[in-house]
Amino acid sequence: MTTAFHEHLKQVLTDISDAGLYKTERAISGPQRGYVTVGDTAFLNLCANNYLGLADDERLEHAAKNAIDDFGYGMASVRFICGTQTLHRELENDLAQFLGMDDSILFAACFDANGGLFEPLLGPEDAIISDALNHASIIDGIRLCKAKRYRYANANMEDLRLKLSQARADGARFVMIATDGVFSMDGTLAPLAEIRALADEFDALVMVDDCHATGFMGATGAGTPEHVGIKVDVLTGTLGKALGGAIGGYIAASQPVVDLLRQRARPYLFSNALPPVVCAAGIEALNIVREGHDLRARLFENATFWRAGLKRLGFELLPGEHPIVPVMIGEARQAQEMATRLFELGVYVAGFFYPVVPHGMARIRTQMNASLTKGDLERGLAAFEQAGRDTGVL
Numbered sequence: 001m002t003t004a005f006h007e008h009l010k011q012v013l014t015d016i017s018d019a020g021l022y023k024t025e026r027a028i029s030g031p032q033r034g035y036v037t038v039g040d041t042a043f044l045n046l047c048a049n050n051y052l053g054l055a056d057d058e059r060l061e062h063a064a065k066n067a068i069d070d071f072g073y074g075m076a077s078v079r080f081i082c083g084t085q086t087l088h089r090e091l092e093n094d095l096a097q098f099l100g101m102d103d104s105i106l107f108a109a110c111f112d113a114n115g116g117l118f119e120p121l122l123g124p125e126d127a128i129i130s131d132a133l134n135h136a137s138i139i140d141g142i143r144l145c146k147a148k149r150y151r152y153a154n155a156n157m158e159d160l161r162l163k164l165s166q167a168r169a170d171g172a173r174f175v176m177i178a179t180d181g182v183f184s185m186d187g188t189l190a191p192l193a194e195i196r197a198l199a200d201e202f203d204a205l206v207m208v209d210d211c212h213a214t215g216f217m218g219a220t221g222a223g224t225p226e227h228v229g230i231k232v233d234v235l236t237g238t239l240g241k242a243l244g245g246a247i248g249g250y251i252a253a254s255q256p257v258v259d260l261l262r263q264r265a266r267p268y269l270f271s272n273a274l275p276p277v278v279c280a281a282g283i284e285a286l287n288i289v290r291e292g293h294d295l296r297a298r299l300f301e302n303a304t305f306w307r308a309g310l311k312r313l314g315f316e317l318l319p320g321e322h323p324i325v326p327v328m329i330g331e332a333r334q335a336q337e338m339a340t341r342l343f344e345l346g347v348y349v350a351g352f353f354y355p356v357v358p359h360g361m362a363r364i365r366t367q368m369n370a371s372l373t374k375g376d377l378e379r380g381l382a383a384f385e386q387a388g389r390d391t392g393v394l
């Protein structure tokens, strides 16, 4: 039985590899930043979620070191037993205030936040209407909930209206629309103003996962709702991207929502509390973001410059304004070849292909960050031009 099982797994792995879909990992031997070290060589890094360049920011490192001295290293407890320090509550309050919500609740990751969100709040009498391109964690969270499920085509407001009508015709008690604020594979924004208007028309709630927006979208960095000037009912996000890039997720919402999640959300009740280093650095990240107009301006200047440069070279891009700039390739194998060639040329990027994007839509997902200079980006563009010609993409 064991032998047969392992033979089966080996065959699955061979099939993945034969299809050009096998993912490998390179080990970086230093901090996450604009240039990363692999072996003895520095590579221009164009694929981290380090939007504001805070992953190796001295102020965060300092806060983390102080937290070890003052609060120790680990928590060895879930929050409700003996795992809540003053730091946890301080970070939850800061996040809520920053995001304009009553309160927030921390999780080990946003994957857990999205996984634990729906099941305590909604039951079989209710409905969740989810964008087809939502992050895997939202999809999994919805699967764990007994509410009736509806799916609408990505950002398609006619389809959303149809699904809202269906949910109401089916007699749903409460209806929640769930969407990413930014679709992370494409770098496109959800049409939140239209979603809010439809939600109000059908008396529905709006949940937004703002992992790729908190800290830099919107005038103060409060994310996609601020960017378009609306309020949402539930906002989820991560400390693992713009806010320092370590780990940790949260849900920000009204007081009854957060209070019930503290009682019932399974990844909160049955998993260890965030370590104090992460909380202290998260608090410091929010301080920096509050004063972060220059960082945000630099990030978007870089995104505009990078996008224009790639377009000028003749690459096919998905249109948008976000610092995620996907370079469309098509076939997985060619995307892998392009990423390998770029690595040889000193640029660190990754090919994205099935199952993270649909078959035939493989791409190199580039991401800008505020710590990159124009010189860095010009170097990156030269490497993209060379690699594009060498692999037949251009």
Ligand SMILES: Cc1ncc(COP(=O)(O)O)c(C=O)c1O
Pocket (backbone or CB within 6 Å): 109, 110, 111, 112, 114, 135, 137, 180, 184, 209, 211, 212, 237, 238, 239, 240, 247, 248, 249
């Ligand atoms: C849209 C979206 N939601 C949720 C997550 C999960 O966040 P975390 O890394 O905090 O688990 C990610 C990260 O990949 C994401 O891109």
